[in-house]
Amino acid sequence: MIIENLFKEKRPVLSFEIFPPKKEAALLSIDETLSTLAKLNPDFISVTFGAGGSGGKNKTVELAKKIKEEYEIEPLVHLTCINHSEEEIRILLKQLEAAQLKNILALRGDFNPEVPPRHDFKYAGELVAFIKKNGDFNVSGACYPETHLEAADPVSDIRNLKKKVDAGVGHLVSQLFFDNQVFYDFVEKVRIAGIDAPVEAGIMPVTNKAQIEKMVTMCGASLPPKLQKILNKYGDNKAALFDAGMAYAIDQIVELLSNGVGGIHIFTMNNPVVARRICDGIKNLI
Numbered sequence: 057m058i059i060e061n062l063f064k065e066k067r068p069v070l071s072f073e074i075f076p077p078k079k080e081a082a083l084l085s086i087d088e089t090l091s092t093l094a095k096l097n098p099d100f101i102s103v104t105f106g107a108g109g110s111g112g113k114n115k116t117v118e119l120a121k122k123i124k125e126e127y128e129i130e131p132l133v134h135l136t137c138i139n140h141s142e143e144e145i146r147i148l149l150k151q152l153e154a155a156q157l158k159n160i161l162a163l164r165g166d167f168n169p170e171v172p173p174r175h176d177f178k179y180a181g182e183l184v185a186f187i188k189k190n191g192d193f194n195v196s197g198a199c200y201p202e203t204h205l206e207a208a209d210p211v212s213d214i215r216n217l218k219k220k221v222d223a224g225v226g227h228l229v230s231q232l233f234f235d236n237q238v239f240y241d242f243v244e245k246v247r248i249a250g251i252d253a254p255v256e257a258g259i260m261p262v263t264n265k266a267q268i269e270k271m272v273t274m275c276g277a278s279l280p281p282k283l284q285k286i287l288n289k290y291g292d293n294k295a296a297l298f299d300a301g302m303a304y305a306i307d308q309i310v311e312l313l314s315n316g317v318g319g320i321h322i323f324t325m326n327n328p329v330v331a332r333r334i335c336d337g338i339k340n341l342i
């Protein structure tokens with residue numbers, strides 16, 4: 057299945073994102089997570105690769121294989137390039153090819169202060185071109201409604217996005233955002249720039265104050281006053297913040313769907329309860 061084609065056949069598309077757990081024990085509980093996620097019938101599940109710059113032994117391919125073979129759901133395999141040589145990427149592409157994993161989210165990757173970056177790839181666009189040259193893959197990319205943190209300004213960020221898409225990206229997943237207007241304005245600019253690829257909205261459900269604060273700093277997302285108030289009032293009450301965070305995410309998704317968004321990509325953070333609650337809130341809209 058080719059992810060970019062989904063958007064021609066079925067709208068809105070619904071997808072989840074998970075990360076490979078670092079601890080061996082947590083890798084066992086991933087089956088519980090996946091069986092719940094599978095029941096919610098997503099169009100695909102993406103698997104992060106060194107998310108947030110984390111190093112260590114990478115379990116992305118192993119987990120993607122499991123999703124495809126045991127759960128019969130299409131995986132979207134994240135691949136980051138700043139810490140890899142061309143040769144290493146070539147080996148990873150061979151592994152993906154052997155496992156018939158054909159959908160790749162090509163990323164530059166976050167800088168890890170403990171790992172000096174390699175120099176074969178500087179931008180995601182270079183990885184996109186390399187993947188296209190070295191195999192038969194469908195490539196997705198990331199985009200930034202509030203501008204990538206390192207970009208000089210919004211215009212150059214969108215010009216860089218256009219170069220990346222022209223290198224062979226057929227589908228975009230947005231960075232998380234909490235203010236839908238920011239997303240609509242961004243998509244309009246993307247279209248004016250001549251980028252026609254479908255743009256999925258990245259939704260991060262709020263369940264934990266510290267996690268959201270870390271995420272906002274890492275991702276350069278702004279917190280609208282309505283969400284800031286929720287965090288102030290319920291930040292120290294886990295159960296209350298869960299209810300409020302779920303209501304916020306569902307409200308955000310309902311509004312995006314009513315505006316005809318092409319797809320919703322939920323960063324589940326491996327929490328199946330979150331995904332189930334949200335899907336329950338939108339089950340007749342998708």
Ligand SMILES: NC(=O)C1=CN([C@@H]2O[C@H](COP(=O)(O)OP(=O)(O)OC[C@H]3O[C@@H](n4cnc5c(N)ncnc54)[C@H](O)[C@@H]3O)[C@@H](O)[C@H]2O)C=CC1
Nearest residue numbers: 104105107134163164165166179180198204206207213216
């Ligand atoms: N590990 C994972 O699973 C995930 C990681 N991310 C992270 O988001 C961050 C950005 O990644 P990408 O969007 O893939 O990076 P990118 O290479 O598309 O863009 C990164 C920065 O470089 C600039 N840029 C891009 N192409 C350029 C060019 N040709 N000339 C000059 N400047 C250029 C962009 O404007 C942006 O500021 C990374 O930190 C990435 O890892 C995002 C989602 C998931």
Ligand SMILES: Nc1nc(=O)c2c([nH]1)NC[C@@H]1CN(c3ccc(C(=O)N[C@@H](CCC(=O)O)C(=O)O)cc3)CN21
Nearest residue numbers: 075076077078104107108109110166231232274275323
């Ligand atoms: N800049 C950036 N990097 C990303 O990796 C990323 C984004 N943006 N935006 C959307 C999602 C959010 N992602 C994330 C963000 C944080 C963790 C995280 O906190 N991971 C823990 C691992 C926890 C564990 O293994 O149990 C970590 O400590 O890195 C995971 C995925 C991946 N994506």
